[in-house]
Each structure stands twice: as C-alpha cells, then as structure tokens.
Amino acid sequence: MFSSLASLQPRQLAAQVLNFALVLSTAFMLWKGLSVFTNSSSPIVVVLSGSMEPAFERGDLLFLWNRGLDTQVGEIVVYNVRGKDIPIVHRVIRRFGGGAAPLQLLTKGDNNAADDTELYARGQSYLDRQKDVVGSVVGFVPFVGYVTILLSEYPWLKTAMLGFMALTVVLQRE
Amino acid sequence: MSDTKISPHSLNDLKNTTDDCLANYLRSLSFVQDNSKLDIRLAVGYAAVVISAVTFAADYKLGWEATKTGTAVAVVAYAALNAVYTWWMWMVEKGMVFEGVRGGKKVSIASKTKKHDPTYYLTVTTSSSSQPIQLQCPFTTWFTQDGYFVAQPFQQWLASSVAVIGEADSKNAAKSEKDELFVSEAERNGTTSTSGADASHAKGTKRGKKKS
Secondary structure (H helix, E strand, O other), X not given: OHHHHHOOOHHHHHHHHHHHHHHHHHHHHHHHHHHHHHOOOOOEEEOOOOOOOOOOOOOOEEEEEOOOOOOOOOOEEEEEOXXXXXXXXXXXXXXXXXXXXXXXXXXXXXXXXXXXXXXXOOOOXXXXXXXXXXXXXXXXXXXXXHHHHHHHHOHHHHHHHHHHHHHHHHHOOO | OOOOXXXXXXXXXXXXXHHHHHHHHHHHOOXXXXXXXHHHHHHHHHXXXXXHHXXXXXXXXXXXXXXXXXXXXXXXXXXXXXXXXHHHHHHHHOOEEEEEEEOOEEEXXXXXXXXXXXXXXXXXXXXXXXXXXXEEEEHHHOEOOOOXXXXXXXXXXXXHXXXXXXXXXXXHHOXXXXXXXXXXXXXXXXXXXXXXXXXXXXXXXXXXXHHO
C-alpha cells in the first residue's frame, strides 16, 4: 500500500495530500460558515447531561441561533459559565432589563430542583445575554450526538478515528 | 512488464495504473510534459487550505468574538476558491492525464472509465488535427489475468492510434508486423496473458457489432 504512495510523482503526491487537506479544511470551513450564519461560536452542540429531561436527553444534537438577542422566558438557551468552557443547555425562567439596559437572564434545568444560581460563576447571579449565551435552541435531532459523548469519554477513539480517516484518504486515489 | 500487481477487478486500480504508465511512456518518448494545468489546480487548492489553516490558528488563539469579521471573509474566500478548484477539475482538466510537446507538436490526453465497464476511454487532442480523437480499448489488452501491466500491447495501441505518438515510436506504430511477436512474447511470459488477450479480442468484436 505504502509502496504505491512512494512511487507517485511529486506532483501526484502533492495532489494526494491536497485531497486530504481539502477534506479537513472543508469540514472546518463549513462549521465556521455555519458559525458566521448563526452568529454563534458553536452553532451545534450535544446535550451532555439529563438536566433538561424530558425535553432533551443525553446525546441529542441541538441547533442554535444567536441573531435577535431579545430572548424571552421559556426559550431554551445554551450558555457558557464564565471561566469554564462547558456549554450548558437550560431554560430561561426570568428576564431582567432588556431594551436600553443589558438583558439579563436566569435559567433552570427542567429536570433540576433549583435554578442555576449555584452553577454560575462565583458572585454571578444572572447571565448576560450578550456575553454568556451562545445561542437559543431552534431545532434538535435526538440521539445522533451520542457519538461525540463516546468520543469525549474515550479519548483514544478520537485518535483512532482521525488516524483511520487520514490513512484512507491518503491511500485511496479518487 | 511492470512489477506491481493490482487487482484486475478494481476499475479504479486499472485506470490509475494505466494513467501512470501512459505518462511514463510518453515521457520516455521525450515528450516534454506540461504540468501547468495541474499546477494551477494545486495552487488554488493549497491557497484554500492555507486560508482555512490561518482561520483555524486565529480562532484558536484569539477566540470567536475577536475573529468574527475575519472569519466571515475567510469563509467567503474559501468557498470561492473551492468553487474555482472544482470548476477547474471538471471543466478545464476533464480527466487530463498528460499534456506535452514533442518536436513542436502538442498532445493532450484525457482518460475516463465508465461504471462497470472495463474499457479505457481516451480523448486525444493534438495540435495537428482540429477534432479530438476518441479512443477506446478494453483493459484486458494490456493487463494479465492476475493484474500485471504489460507495456508492449498498450504502447502498440497508442502508437498505432495516435499519429504524434506513432511518429515518436515507429517501432510500435507498425502494428501488424508486431502482432505476432506480441503473442509469442506473451506466451513466453505465461499463458495467463494470452488468455487475457483472447478475451479482449472477443470483447472487442462484440463491442464492434453492438456499435454497427
């Protein structure tokens, strides 16, 4: 298999490597394009916990929209806790301000007993719509995201998958 | 005979190996290869990859908020380059496997295969004739049953069908005289290639009948 790779002309080798690079870069740029379109840093997220059951379950894939910042009570938003980089999917139960004043939100998981004040960063008792929220949920696909939960829980799977992808693309012509 | 063995049932392998051998053959006949079309494709492709790599680095270092506008521009540029790349491959290169000059005569060869049809289709454009020539030949003509490429019948086919190549390789161009020699040589190399050639002849006639 590798001998066929070695026998390639330099230009053919460059074209082969380009094939692989284009697969990766296209995937990345599609993701970034979706980010630009939705104005969200991560327009697709996977639900990691059961705190929103029965609305969303672990492994559900959520599509986010972050244009039109006037979030209403009852909307489900994804936010990042300041200082931590874990996205949390919860429902808005209160809103303060809005209009000229910055919009502030209080959230709670449907399946949780208490609201999220405990989860927020120290000294923070509400979310800043503009700064903290990644987007509102506008659609979802159940269960599809379970693969990424597996990937994050078993990191070696990631390496194996990436290596396998690289190998097939480089070794296969067209 | 080349020493690499391929699966004779994989159309992709048959085509790729033949494409490589075609370019090697023409280079050996002192055709000067012109790679400009492939070079342009590579340049466009790598430019797109560099844009995406820079976007990735900027995003990794500065975060989403700081790079928003830049990312939007990069996405548009990437999409445009990718469109050019695809257009170039489908509309300009069109499966081109060799382009070159010999003695002031240009030749450009594009190859293709059709699904589930083990036939090699060539479109040959030369500077001497205005119309491109369409050629076709079953792969069994130059592949043995166990997947070895045999250069002689392949080169003979090309040299006798394309005038510019025939001029460069007069030995192979005189087809009828060489035919017998090819069979005896094939027999020396093992019976498998003879049966392969037989099969190809049978197929060739069938195809001919269908056409007429």
